[in-house]
Amino acid sequence: MDTRIALLPAMGIPRPYHETNPLQIVRASLDDPGPEEVLVRILAAGVCHSDLSVINGDRPRPTPLALGHEAVGEVVSVGGSSDLKPGQRVAMVFVPSCGHCPCCAEGRPALCEPGLKHNTEGTLLSGAIRIRHEGQPILHHLGISCFSDYAICHRRSLVPIDSDLDPAVQAVFGCAVLTGCGAVLNTASLRTGERVAIVGLGGVGLAGLLGAVAGGAKQIIAIDANPAKKELALSLGADHFVDARDPDAAAQVKALSQGGCDLVAEFAGVMPALELAIEVTRRGGRSVTAALPNPDDRLSLPAARLVAEEKALLGSYVGSCVPSRDIPNFIALHHRGRLPVDRMISHRLELSEINIAMERLASGEAVRQIVCFA
Ligand SMILES: [Zn+2]
Numbered sequence: 001m002d003t004r005i006a007l008l009p010a011m012g013i014p015r016p017y018h019e020t021n022p023l024q025i026v027r028a029s030l031d032d033p034g035p036e037e038v039l040v041r042i043l044a045a046g047v048c049h050s051d052l053s054v055i056n057g058d059r060p061r062p063t064p065l066a067l068g069h070e071a072v073g074e075v076v077s078v079g080g081s082s083d084l085k086p087g088q089r090v091a092m093v094f095v096p097s098c099g100h101c102p103c104c105a106e107g108r109p110a111l112c113e114p115g116l117k118h119n120t121e122g123t124l125l126s127g128a129i130r131i132r133h134e135g136q137p138i139l140h141h142l143g144i145s146c147f148s149d150y151a152i153c154h155r156r157s158l159v160p161i162d163s164d165l166d167p168a169v170q171a172v173f174g175c176a177v178l179t180g181c182g183a184v185l186n187t188a189s190l191r192t193g194e195r196v197a198i199v200g201l202g203g204v205g206l207a208g209l210l211g212a213v214a215g216g217a218k219q220i221i222a223i224d225a226n227p228a229k230k231e232l233a234l235s236l237g238a239d240h241f242v243d244a245r246d247p248d249a250a251a252q253v254k255a256l257s258q259g260g261c262d263l264v265a266e267f268a269g270v271m272p273a274l275e276l277a278i279e280v281t282r283r284g285g286r287s288v289t290a291a292l293p294n295p296d297d298r299l300s301l302p303a304a305r306l307v308a309e310e311k312a313l314l315g316s317y318v319g320s321c322v323p324s325r326d327i328p329n330f331i332a333l334h335h336r337g338r339l340p341v342d343r344m345i346s347h348r349l350e351l352s353e354i355n356i357a358m359e360r361l362a363s364g365e366a367v368r369q370i371v372c373f374a
């Protein structure tokens, strides 16, 4: 099978990306799907900050890599027997889960150990590499590689979904919604009537904000270093916006929340943001972080306050979600009008514009951009 892919030959290419073109749209060939693997035609793929983190080297991955990890598609064919049939719409999940390891057995597929191993190596859950360009193997990005017309994925990277919704809207459920809503609703278990702050208003952070609205937060304070995010945050349900660059940002949040928030979710991926999140968490409250900072970053915090103030600090990966349960559930919430994630979509584009999209994301101009395939 012949397909276009977005090839990342190496990390660390400097900006501006629309001029330096870190991604190359090239023709590649896909092997036939092996047992438990599926050939998928991509319908729509979201451009996520984690893609940018691979391009700029903040989130190192082996290269050459075919990029993209948030998408929906349609099954074309399966290797061996499968419960998935051609034509079935599927959402793609960026951590495949083996179903057998201790974390999977505990009901925490986001922490799947073989899933992590193969994602780190750039292979499918089967260990296979199915993409070739000029005779060379090209690694898979988180088992998905969806900035492509077609992709081979392991069955355990896919969740069947209904085909009654715009694929561009469905695409954001695989990463932004699982990560953002999951952090607030699953990892931090938002309770009705709590005061919430959201730090970092990219696509994942705004999904977290929408999750806080859907989960019945009493008050939502949106915090970002870019004041251009204010209007959208307020229109999506935030009560207040605080500019993270203000020297008294923490004091502003504490004043607005009468001493601090019950739940503070951090999605910015930089240490000052996480420190601010912990600072504005009330005594007895919880901070949850779902951003992926540079692996060399270290957090400094007054440890005694964790004890004396009973503050909990939670890490959240894939929103602690069970994707086969939570993607259909979150889509159902969208159908009921309670998770209007379509409003996060700022741009729709063609695959040939992917480097322009990366530059827009890096400059903070875009929220969720969706690559649409004809
Ligand atoms: Zn993502």
Ligand SMILES: [Zn+2]
Pocket (backbone or CB within 6 Å): 097, 098, 099, 100, 101, 102, 103, 104, 105, 111, 112, 113, 114, 115
């Ligand atoms: Zn597992």
